Amino acid sequence: MRSDHDLNAIPENRFDRLSQDELFRIVVDCRENTDPKRPRRAGAAWQMLIAKDIDRVKGIVETFRHPEAPEVRVEGSDVDDVVDSSYERLVKMLRTFKGISEGEYRAAMRTCVRFECMDHCREAMGHDMRRAGSLDERTKDDEGDERGRFDRDIAEQEKERVAEEEALTAGREQALLRQERVRTAIADLKNANRRRVVELTYAGASTEKIMAELDTTRDNVYQLRRRGLKDLGDILDGNHSDDGQP
């Protein structure tokens, strides 16, 4: 593992060679530094950090199901658009993100992408709160005074912005809790073989390596992985049904 001193010596055009953990350490170290060059370095590290997560972001968007209406999802033709919007949100997040661990980053990233998916679905369902119209359009306020529609909207939009910021903060906290629960949830998997396959999968092990480690067949690894991840998802979503069976 590189020391902080070694990390500081790495130029920004070599950030692509750093691990997620190393990139995140640079972000934490540089983001609030008074030397103007350092926050810029934090920005460059952040951008590489989220760039390397492009497939995770896409995958989360593609598998997103609205929590209150599972049939509501991001249509295939809209995935790239939602990914682009998610990235803008992720870049903006650097300004307010105070996390100091990679787990916090991961949780915050997941929250950002999920919020973007939900916003998109809300729009797609025609429940969009956003407004657009003629610049000359007039409207009446609560007191009956006529004013420009956009003048009225500014105050409402500010309220919405504050509400969204609060929701995002709450969402990040929930995501972080979920992140922390994952570690214990894996340990809580009752079936030892399923647990081991999930652990090895998350450690980056291939199916062949797991077959060798558990001295079992490919089909069995497939089944254990499916059931282990199903159990894990159920535990995290509060639908715990781990039967402990092989």
Add this chain to the structure above:
Amino acid sequence: MATIVTMASPEQLLSEFCDAWNAGERPRVSEFLEQAPAGDREELAALIRTFLEQAPTPDFSPETLAAISSEPAVSELASLIESQSGFWPTLLPRLRRRSKLTRDQVVAQLAGLLGLKGKEARIHPYYHQMETGTIEPGGVSRRVLEGLASVFKVDVREIEEAGDFPVSPAGPKAAFFRHYSTHELAGPPAMNLELGAHSPGDLDEIDQLFLGGR
């Protein structure tokens, strides 16, 4: 990109996906879901989602990193570093693509909303600067932002905040909110196609709309 073998069972597809991910082969979720029987797709999507939440970020090869950097979301991200206009270089082209409008069409509609029909040739270079991040966002008037919000059918706040946002934390937000003198805003000629060497007194209505601030 990962090459997937046609398979049907969710457990096989899940494992193939995990293996391809961990090998840094960039498997595409939709391709795997399409391989599953229709009745199994929801379960497979949930399993992949659970995996992705915690999956390690692979060690990508230089070739794969190059491919990642050429993805639109990532390449536009990189272009933001040098942007003077916050997120406009990503937001405005995306909104335009979503609206299925050409740049000329956006300018024509904007001119109409601003009551400046016939002045499209003057407005076009300024809109170009907004899309390419070479205009100071604090100089662009609220009328222009509201006009664009109307053209793209989005909340004006979305455009305003994107322009105001300092992409790098090195750019203090105050710098984006402060008022600029027309002398400051003129900048180098190449960056202000229409303003050129004009003095502040030469600013006409269109210049004011894009350089005069809110």
